[in-house]
Amino acid sequence: MAKLKLALYWASTCAGCDVAVVDINDKIFDLFELADIVFWPVALDFKYEHVEAMEDKTIDVCLFNGAIRDSEHEKMAKLFRVKSKLMVAFGACACFGGIPALANFHNREEIFRQVYIEARSNQNSAGVLPQSSTTEEGEQLLPEFYDTVSTLAQVVDVDYFVPGCPPPVELILKVVDALATGQLPPPGSVIASDKTLCDECERKKGEKKITRIWRPMEIIPDPEQCLLEQGIICCGPATRGGCGLGCLKANMPCRGCFGPPPGVLDQGAKLVSAIASIYQTNSEEEIARMVEEIVDPAGTFYRFGLADSILKRKRI
Ligand code: SF4
Ligand code: SF4
Ligand code: SF4
Numbered sequence: 001m002a003k004l005k006l007a008l009y010w011a012s013t014c015a016g017c018d019v020a021v022v023d024i025n026d027k028i029f030d031l032f033e034l035a036d037i038v039f040w041p042v043a044l045d046f047k048y049e050h051v052e053a054m055e056d057k058t059i060d061v062c063l064f065n066g067a068i069r070d071s072e073h074e075k076m077a078k079l080f081r082v083k084s085k086l087m088v089a090f091g092a093c094a095c096f097g098g099i100p101a102l103a104n105f106h107n108r109e110e111i112f113r114q115v116y117i118e119a120r121s122n123q124n125s126a127g128v129l130p131q132s133s134t135t136e137e138g139e140q141l142l143p144e145f146y147d148t149v150s151t152l153a154q155v156v157d158v159d160y161f162v163p164g165c166p167p168p169v170e171l172i173l174k175v176v177d178a179l180a181t182g183q184l185p186p187p188g189s190v191i192a193s194d195k196t197l198c199d200e201c202e203r204k205k206g207e208k209k210i211t212r213i214w215r216p217m218e219i220i221p222d223p224e225q226c227l228l229e230q231g232i233i234c235c236g237p238a239t240r241g242g243c244g245l246g247c248l249k250a251n252m253p254c255r256g257c258f259g260p261p262p263g264v265l266d267q268g269a270k271l272v273s274a275i276a277s278i279y280q281t282n283s284e285e286e287i288a289r290m291v292e293e294i295v296d297p298a299g300t301f302y303r304f305g306l307a308d309s310i311l312k313r314k315r316i
Contacts, residue, residue: 004060004179005251006035007051007089009080011073012100012149013066017091018042020166021063027173034180035060048076051083059084061179063162067093067100067307068150071132072143078201086184088175089152092165092257095190096267097307099165101149102314104306105298108147151307161190165257168244176271192242196228196261197254205229209280214294216252227253229278233300238270257304266310268301295306 010018018040022028031076038059039046049170051059062084068074082088092098103111112129116122132144144313152158162175175191178184185191193200214231221227227234227248235246237258243258281287302309 003282004035005038005058006031007039007059007080007084008037008042009039009062009064009076011064011066011076011094011152012069013091013093014099015042017065017093017166020109020164020169020172024169024172024176027176029293030180031176034176035287041110043207045250048079051079056082057085061088063088063090064152065091065094065166068146068152068155069100069103070143074146074155075158076193077152077155086159087152087156088160088162089158090162091167092163092259092304094152095161095163096259097149097151098304101151101158101305101307102299103304104149106314112145114245143248148284148313149307154307158310160184161259163190163192163240163258163260164243168245168246171242190240190259190262191238194257194262195241197239197241197243197245199257201226201236201245201248203248209278211280211286214297216314221251221258223251226272233271233275233294235267235271237305238264238267239276240315255303259305259308268309268311271301 002238008018008021021200024031037044038054039051060078060081064077064080064087066073068077089095093100097104106114116124116129117127130142130145132142134140134142153161162171171192178191198205203226204224208229210227210229210231212231213233216232219230219232221230221232228236232253234253236254238260239254240258240261247254256267256271260270264270279287279290281290291297298306302311306312
């Protein structure tokens with residue numbers, strides 16, 4: 001069988017998704033048996049010109065991690081879409097915007113002011129801000145920083161979604177196996193479970209109502225009991241399963257990195273609804289107190305999914 005041609009690209013990313021690929025340990029040799037890597041900026045010194053010079057659809061699979069933050073990311077997403085038969089959104093940032101998309105609670109002007117002017121570590125008395133071009137030493141172009149972070153699918157057509165921050169090793173191996181055998185699910189599929197995380201979680205649930213919200217470091221939770229029913233916000237009801245329950249096994253709540261389960265349009269709204277259904281109160285004062293107890297509501301409800309939510313970004 002002819003070897004596949006595989007490209008890996010990183011856009012707005014922490015590189016954890018690239019590390020996750022390396023983390024498959026000796027199975028990486030199976031990957032090299034299966035595929036020739038034709039682009040992987042974190043590991044190999046290919047240039048953009050090499051991709052541009054390829055015939056269209058030369059690349060069999062592009063694993064694209066990271067969100068779309070600037071014009072370079074968008075340009076590369078479009079280039080890989082043209083050059084690749086299959087485009088895979090790899091990791092929470094590519095699938096849903098991920099952590100980088102939390103910046104959508106601010107606009108470009110606010111981000112530049114904070115990062116380049118107000119941050120205490122700055123020495124920038126001239127107030128210089130990033131530019132997309134300069135004529136010093138000839139014309140130089142730099143990527144344009146967008147006002148809004150987007151998901152990969154908001155920029156190009158995506159064939160498959162592999163969620164997780166980063167995708168767990170078992171899931172990456174499943175993807176490699178599916179590529180090797182050609183047994184891929186229908187285009188547009190999310191390669192994970194079709195259940196919610198709660199469906200897969202073995203903790204005791206459905207018994208308790210809550211009267212207050214705790215942050216994880218404020219109590220030591222019962223490892224057998226549902227965390228949400230102990231008052232710790234756990235995104236399980238609003239999150240797709242298939243991650244292997246790593247956080248729950250460490251007695252920590254889910255933060256939602258597998259994105260919404262099938263049929264759920266907005267992960268944050270679903271989680272709010274789940275919390276409201278088990279919160280026991282008879283008064284507006286108690287509701288107001290509970291809302292105060294949620295220290296970072298935006299980051300709690302939309303930690304990984306803001307760009308992919310109905311809200312998408314701050315409106316003013
Ligand atoms: S999904 Fe997580 S690990 Fe992957 S690039 Fe984004 S933040 Fe990093
Ligand atoms: S809310 Fe969290 S702890 Fe409770 S059942 Fe769902 S995944 Fe498990
Ligand atoms: S438990 Fe939630 S946050 Fe943790 S890995 Fe699974 S989906 Fe991601």
